[in-house]
Amino acid sequence: MAEYVHIFTYAYVNREGGSLPNPSLEREIVLLHSRVCYGVADPKRVLMLYALEKGRLCVNELAAEVRLPQPAVSRHLRVLRERGLVRTERHGPTIYYSLGDHRLIEALNLLRAVLASRLAAERELAGPGRSGRPQRPKPRTRTRRRT
Numbered sequence: 204m205a206e207y208v209h210i211f212t213y214a215y216v217n218r219e220g221g222s223l224p225n226p227s228l229e230r231e232i233v234l235l236h237s238r239v240c241y242g243v244a245d246p247k248r249v250l251m252l253y254a255l256e257k258g259r260l261c262v263n264e265l266a267a268e269v270r271l272p273q274p275a276v277s278r279h280l281r282v283l284r285e286r287g288l289v290r291t292e293r294h295g296p297t298i299y300y301s302l303g304d305h306r307l308i309e310a311l312n313l314l315r316a317v318l319a320s321r322l323a324a325e326r327e328l329a330g331p332g333r334s335g336r337p338q339r340p341k342p343r344t345r346t347r348r349r350t
Contacts, residue, residue, distance in 0.1 A: 259301040
């Protein structure tokens with residue numbers, strides 16, 4: 204596997220009393236967003252990553268697994284490959300894809316757990332017999348003043 208570079212330096216805030224983030228933290232967050240978050244921003248790509256957790260797959264196998272057309276899977280794989288989230292391995296004319304780093308699945312599972320906790324808290328706040336969805340405001344009616 205390629206050399207792993209640990210980019211997070213744990214530099215959180217400017218110690219001179221300012222509350223602005225450290226410039227190195229800002230750069231790391233920009234990298235995180237452009238390289239990882241953008242890659243997992245599409246639900247179909249997340250499904251593809253979970254499918255690749257089981258092992259390497261070629262495009263057609265992956266398309267069948269996630270029930271998407273092969274051209275769409277190829278476009279999504281390009282995004283994942285450009286960001287280093289998947290690896291490629293050529294065997295003859297076939298290219299196989301696998302996870303670039305298995306910790307990505309751990310991170311996705313952690314985010315899913317956070318979501319589950321938030322949804323449970325929202326249901327609890329909504330009370331029994333009410334959905335967790337926010338209610339629409341009632342339309343305001345105008346009454347005419349009599350003069």
